Amino acid sequence: MTTTTAPVAAAPARPAHRDPNVLRWLGAYTTSMVGDGIYFVALSWAAARSGSAGQAGLVLAVGAVPRAVLMLGGGVVADRLGPRRVVIGSDAVRCAVLLAAALLLLVSSPGIWLLACLALVFGAVDALFLPSVGALPPRITAPDQLGRVQGMRGLAQRVATVVAAPLGGLAVALGGPSAAFAAGGALFVVSLVLLAAVRLRPLPADDDARRGDPAVRQLADGLRYIRGHRLLAPLTLVAAVTELGFAGPANIGLVLLADRRGWGASGMGWIIAGFGVGAGLAALLLAVRGRIPRAGAMLSAGVIAGAVALGCIGFAPSVAAATAAGLCVGLCTGLGGALIAALMQTAADPAYLGRVTSVATLFTMGVAPLCYPVVGAAIGAWGVEPVYAVCAALSAVGGVIGLCSRTLRRAELPR
Numbered sequence: 001m002t003t004t005t006a007p008v009a010a011a012p013a014r015p016a017h018r019d020p021n022v023l024r025w026l027g028a029y030t031t032s033m034v035g036d037g038i039y040f041v042a043l044s045w046a047a048a049r050s051g052s053a054g055q056a057g058l059v060l061a062v063g064a065v066p067r068a069v070l071m072l073g074g075g076v077v078a079d080r081l082g083p084r085r086v087v088i089g090s091d092a093v094r095c096a097v098l099l100a101a102a103l104l105l106l107v108s109s110p111g112i113w114l115l116a117c118l119a120l121v122f123g124a125v126d127a128l129f130l131p132s133v134g135a136l137p138p139r140i141t142a143p144d145q146l147g148r149v150q151g152m153r154g155l156a157q158r159v160a161t162v163v164a165a166p167l168g169g170l171a172v173a174l175g176g177p178s179a180a181f182a183a184g185g186a187l188f189v190v191s192l193v194l195l196a197a198v199r200l201r202p203l204p205a206d207d208d209a210r211r212g213d214p215a216v217r218q219l220a221d222g223l224r225y226i227r228g229h230r231l232l233a234p235l236t237l238v239a240a241v242t243e244l245g246f247a248g249p250a251n252i253g254l255v256l257l258a259d260r261r262g263w264g265a266s267g268m269g270w271i272i273a274g275f276g277v278g279a280g281l282a283a284l285l286l287a288v289r290g291r292i293p294r295a296g297a298m299l300s301a302g303v304i305a306g307a308v309a310l311g312c313i314g315f316a317p318s319v320a321a322a323t324a325a326g327l328c329v330g331l332c333t334g335l336g337g338a339l340i341a342a343l344m345q346t347a348a349d350p351a352y353l354g355r356v357t358s359v360a361t362l363f364t365m366g367v368a369p370l371c372y373p374v375v376g377a378a379i380g381a382w383g384v385e386p387v388y389a390v391c392a393a394l395s396a397v398g399g400v401i402g403l404c405s406r407t408l409r410r411a412e413l414p415r
Contacts, residue, residue, distance in 0.1 A: 015151060016145040016288060021199050024071045025140050028194035029133065030156040032091055035187030037164020037276050038171065039098060039122065042180030045116060045172050046105070050112045059115045063123035067365060067384065070127035077356025083132035088195050090129035095188035097121050101381060103180035117176035128363060134357035138345045143414040146345050148290035150338040154283025155396065158276060222355030231347045232356060238398045239340050240363040242303050245395030247364075248375030249310055250275070257314065257322075257388075267319040274323040278330025281357050284302065293323045296411030298341035300402030306332030307396035314388025324336045336399075343411055 016022045047059040078086050099117055137149045171180035226232050258268035292298050309328035317320035341361070348356045378387045402408050 041168025044284030078354025151286030242398030303399030313393030
């Protein structure tokens, strides 16, 4: 297939946090994440007002299905078409869908079916967007700046998380879900404008994509590439095992923990805030320093320390103790996750970046949420403490795998 050459930028002569090109990308990513958060608030409110509690829950869950099913295919599309093109297309589709939904809700009451379709479309688009946005950093900055870029991206995620919910709630309060959907669509317009101004560094083209190989063959080739890579294989395994142990206790586990201890929603909120502050500090550290020595060993040790702190939450005697443990979890796992992403982006062949990112994202956004009902049922049967202990041990296994891999243990970020 023929491909058009993307705009090219030379490697920046300044740190990433001072590079206008990186800052344009960061602004686009941040506004996109805020728009996505406002969409979720509006969808939740509209679903609760349009149907029963069960129907509302179904609407919120239905978007996860296409995201998980199509995620690996999204990596193939990113490598075929280029991540910038896919990210721009994804934002354009989400913008159009949100503005159309805002208009429909303004003039009529189409009911729960429209919201379910909206969630399905967003889930499918996310399956394209997430691998592509993860594959963009190596194309906008030099390899020695990837650690700093991951820290900046982590800070953007924290900002989006803090800002999106209040903005979405304000928009719903002022004009209902229609106004919130319109506000989200407007933010995607801003993201599109900024993305159009981002310049890309030249990277080798994908030979398989140029030959027009079938997508299934490209996907299989990408999986073989990861499996046979001395660094990417253990990195992917560490990320997958860590997330499988972490996701349940950090989500549904906190709800059940706060309920059983009598801490209420405010107690759960304090623990989540501890997570957020810790992850924000980790992102800030990486954004400022730009490079962490012995990155492979540090991320593995951070995973183990974060797992220990996660287990401590299940045994915490008070909200304050659980919040302190949550801060440690956010700090350790936030740093470990950013280092995993940076090492993947520096180690992967550029032709495979989309597929590598899609595999890693599949575990964090697709497979890990499947642990929620398992963890919930286990807590109901055996209680909070043993389930947190088992999940923390599973998460720690990810760090042990990293330390046992000589290649990963000695991995370094570029200077």
